[in-house]
Amino acid sequence: MDPTxxxxxxPGAHSAPVTAAVYDAQSGAVVTADEWGTVAIxxxxxxxxxxxxDMGSPVRGAVAIVTGGSLVAVGDDAGTxxxxxxxxxxxxxxxxxxxxxxxARAMRALAFNPTGTVLAALSVDGIIRIFDIQRWDRVANYQGFSGESLFFDATGERLLAMDTLGQPKLLDLLSHxxxxxxxxxGGVRSALFTPDFRKVITMxxxxxxxxxxxxxRIENTFTARGSSGMHAIVIHPDGLELGAVTGRSVHRFALPGLEAVGSDKHGxxxxxxxSYWDDRGVVVGGSDGMLHRPNTKQSLEPIICVSGFGEHRVAAHGNRLAVWEKNHQKRPFKSxxxxxxxxxxRDGRLxxxxxxxxxxxxxxxxRTGRFLFDAGIETANTPKMEVGGAIFASMFGRGRGIRWYDLRANNTFELPWAQTFALSGSGTWLAVVTPQGTIRVLDPTNGQDVMPPPEPLADCPVTLMSFVNRAPNLIVLDEEGVLSVYxxxxxxxxxxxxLxxxxxxxxVQVDRLWGITGGRHAALRFQEPEDGTATIxxxxxARGEVFSEVTGLLPYAWVDPETGNIVQPARGRAILDMDMMGREDRVLRALPEGEWVAFNATGVLDRSEGFEE
Known part of the structure; x- marks a missing residue:
C-alpha cells in the first residue's frame, strides 16, 4: 500500500465524520477511520x-492496535x-x-489480546466473536452483549464488555x-481498564x-450535571489523568480520585x-472530518471547492478562502x-x-480579502461566472441573461437575452450567444461589438464557448455536439x-469547455451520473482527435486554462493538480493549526515556518 x-x-486523511480512533502509547501508532470507510494508519x-x-463501508468505532503498533484491525458496517x-x-x-x-453483524468494537494473536469483535447483533489470527479461524461466540468498547486484561484471558443492560462484565475466555x-x-456505553489493569473506568x-x-466495587463516581453530553473518555498514557469529552470541552480528572484538574474547549x-490521548494531549474527532486538539491555533475546514488559473489557486474552506500564488499560501481570509x-x-487579483x-x-x-460587492440576487445559483482583467461576468440564476461589471470604470451592463457567454482571460473580449444561437463578440467595457458576428458553421444553436487563453481563438460546441474553433x-x-x-x-452531454494556452488543445467535461463522477x-x-480521457474525477473538477492541469479538492484539505494525462503533478495542502505545505514527487516546494516533516 504505497501512498500516492x-x-x-x-495528517487529515478524512473527508467524512471521524468515527473511530485509537492510539498505542508504547509505539505512538494511531489508527483513525471515518463514516465513508477511509482508514488512516x-x-x-x-x-x-x-x-x-478504503474498507468500502462505514467504520463506526471498530478499530484496534496491538501493543507495540505492529498490527491494526478494522471492522465495518458490512461485517468485515x-x-x-x-x-x-x-x-x-x-x-x-x-x-x-x-x-447484520456490523462491527462496533475490536480488541487485540496482549500478544496480538487473538482478536475480539463486538457487532450490532450483540455477539462477541473471538478470532485466532494465526490460524485464520473463529474459535468462539458469546451472545448477549452491547456497548461501544472491548478490552482484554493484562493476561489476555478476560474481556471487559457490557451486557444488554449496559452493565460492565468480565468475560472469562477459559471458563466461559x-x-x-x-x-x-443508568448503565454505561463504554468501559476501559486503567494502564495498570487495577481499575475499570466506565462512561x-x-x-x-x-x-x-x-x-x-464502585470506588468513585462523577455525575455530569449541566454538561453538553458525554461523548467519550480517554486516559493519559501514564494513567494518572482521565479526560471526559463532552459536546464542547475536554474535562480532565486526576486518577483514581476523580478530582477536577482542568477543562479546555476542544474546538x-x-x-x-x-478520541484518544497521546503525548501531545487529547485528540477529538469531529463530524467535519478533522482531528481537533484543545488550545491550538484554528485549522482550516476541509475544502468545499477549488479553482485555478496559471500561478494562482483558490480554495473555499467553509467560510474561509485560501489563495495560493505559485507554491505559497497567502493568509486565508473570512468571507x-x-x-x-x-x-x-489569471492575474490573481479578483x-x-x-x-x-x-x-x-x-x-x-x-490579495487583501477585502469584500467588494454582491452581484445581486439575480446571480444566485448561476450556472456560469468568470473573472478576467477588471471584468466580472455572471449568468443569471434562471439560466438566461448575463450581468457583467467593469470594475475599473465602475460600470454595470446586462443582456437579458444572452443564452451563455465566454470571457477572455484578459477581460478584453466577451462572447455571447443570441436567442437565435449565433455568436456576438463584445467589448465588455462598453457592450459594443468589436467585430462582425462569426459565420455560423451550421444551422444549429451554440451551447458552450471558451476563448483560448492568450490567443485570439474561440472554441464553440453546438447543440448537436460538434466542436468547432474560430x-x-x-x-x-x-x-x-x-470563419x-x-x-x-x-x-456526450458536455457541461464545461476550456481553451488551453497555445491554441492546440481544448478540454471538455461531462458527468457520469451512474458513478457520481466526471470525465474530462x-x-x-489540429488533429481533431481525443488524446486523453481522465475518468473518476469529482463532478466539479476544473481545468487550468494556462497549463491544462486538472484541479480538484483532495483529502486532507488539499488542492490536487493533475496533468492532462491524469497523473498527479502537485499538491497544495493546508495543515492543522494554520500551517501549509506545497510538494510534488521530487519533494517539498514551499512550506510555512512551522511545518515539520
Whole structure:
C-alpha cells in the first residue's frame, strides 16, 4: 500500500465524520477511520499517516492496535473484519460475510489480546466473536452483549464488555463465565481498564464511575450535571489523568480520585466520540472530518471547492478562502458566506464566490480579502461566472441573461437575452450567444461589438464557448455536439466575419469547455451520473482527435486554462493538480493549526515556518 502523492504529508486523511480512533502509547501508532470507510494508519515514528485505504463501508468505532503498533484491525458496517500489518499494510487476517448476513453483524468494537494473536469483535447483533489470527479461524461466540468498547486484561484471558443492560462484565475466555461487577446506575456505553489493569473506568450518559478490581466495587463516581453530553473518555498514557469529552470541552480528572484538574474547549463543533490521548494531549474527532486538539491555533475546514488559473489557486474552506500564488499560501481570509464554487482570474487579483444560501455571487480582492460587492440576487445559483482583467461576468440564476461589471470604470451592463457567454482571460473580449444561437463578440467595457458576428458553421444553436487563453481563438460546441474553433485575428483587424472549422463530433452531454494556452488543445467535461463522477477529455484541435480521457474525477473538477492541469479538492484539505494525462503533478495542502505545505514527487516546494516533516 504505497501512498500516492496526495497521501504524503496528510495528517487529515478524512473527508467524512471521524468515527473511530485509537492510539498505542508504547509505539505512538494511531489508527483513525471515518463514516465513508477511509482508514488512516500513522505508523510508529511517522508524523503523518503512511497507509491510507478504503474498507468500502462505514467504520463506526471498530478499530484496534496491538501493543507495540505492529498490527491494526478494522471492522465495518458490512461485517468485515480485517487485520493488516503496519510495515506495508498487507492483510494478515480477514473474515468476510456478504450482503444482509454481513450487515447484520456490523462491527462496533475490536480488541487485540496482549500478544496480538487473538482478536475480539463486538457487532450490532450483540455477539462477541473471538478470532485466532494465526490460524485464520473463529474459535468462539458469546451472545448477549452491547456497548461501544472491548478490552482484554493484562493476561489476555478476560474481556471487559457490557451486557444488554449496559452493565460492565468480565468475560472469562477459559471458563466461559461472565463475572459481574457492581451495577452502575443508568448503565454505561463504554468501559476501559486503567494502564495498570487495577481499575475499570466506565462512561454512561449520567457520568463516570471507577470500579476497583478484583472486587468490582464502585470506588468513585462523577455525575455530569449541566454538561453538553458525554461523548467519550480517554486516559493519559501514564494513567494518572482521565479526560471526559463532552459536546464542547475536554474535562480532565486526576486518577483514581476523580478530582477536577482542568477543562479546555476542544474546538470540534460536532464531536463524534472518536478520541484518544497521546503525548501531545487529547485528540477529538469531529463530524467535519478533522482531528481537533484543545488550545491550538484554528485549522482550516476541509475544502468545499477549488479553482485555478496559471500561478494562482483558490480554495473555499467553509467560510474561509485560501489563495495560493505559485507554491505559497497567502493568509486565508473570512468571507460572509460559504461558497460552493469559486473563481480566480489569471492575474490573481479578483476572487468570485457562489454562495450556498441562494444569494448573489460575491467578489473579493484576492490579495487583501477585502469584500467588494454582491452581484445581486439575480446571480444566485448561476450556472456560469468568470473573472478576467477588471471584468466580472455572471449568468443569471434562471439560466438566461448575463450581468457583467467593469470594475475599473465602475460600470454595470446586462443582456437579458444572452443564452451563455465566454470571457477572455484578459477581460478584453466577451462572447455571447443570441436567442437565435449565433455568436456576438463584445467589448465588455462598453457592450459594443468589436467585430462582425462569426459565420455560423451550421444551422444549429451554440451551447458552450471558451476563448483560448492568450490567443485570439474561440472554441464553440453546438447543440448537436460538434466542436468547432474560430480564429478571430482577421475578423478584428479587417472587420470581416470570422470563419470557423469543425474539429470533431461528440456524443456526450458536455457541461464545461476550456481553451488551453497555445491554441492546440481544448478540454471538455461531462458527468457520469451512474458513478457520481466526471470525465474530462482533452482534444488535439489540429488533429481533431481525443488524446486523453481522465475518468473518476469529482463532478466539479476544473481545468487550468494556462497549463491544462486538472484541479480538484483532495483529502486532507488539499488542492490536487493533475496533468492532462491524469497523473498527479502537485499538491497544495493546508495543515492543522494554520500551517501549509506545497510538494510534488521530487519533494517539498514551499512550506510555512512551522511545518515539520
Amino acid at each position: 502523492l496526495v497521501d504524503r504529508y496528510c 500513522t505508523r510508529p515514528g511517522e508524523r503523518f499517516p503512511g497507509i491510507v485505504f 473484519v480485517a487485520v493488516c500489518n503496519t510495515w506495508d499494510g498487507a492483510c494478515v487476517f480477514e473474515d468476510v460475510r456478504e450482503g444482509a448476513v454481513g450487515e 463465565e461472565q463475572i459481574d461487577l457492581e451495577m452502575v446506575p 454512561g450518559q449520567g457520568g463516570i464511575s471507577i470500579l476497583e478490581l478484583p472486587s468490582g 470540534a463543533a460536532n464531536p463524534t466520540g472518536a 460572509p458566506k460559504r461558497f460552493i464554487e469559486v473563481k480566480i482570474d 476572487v468570485a464566490g457562489l454562495p450556498d444560501d441562494n444569494t448573489g455571487v460575491c467578489l473579493f480582492e484576492a 480564429d478571430l485575428t482577421e475578423s478584428v483587424k479587417q472587420s470581416i466575419p470570422a 470557423g472549422s469543425d474539429v470533431l463530433e461528440l456524443n 477529455i482533452f482534444v488535439d484541435l
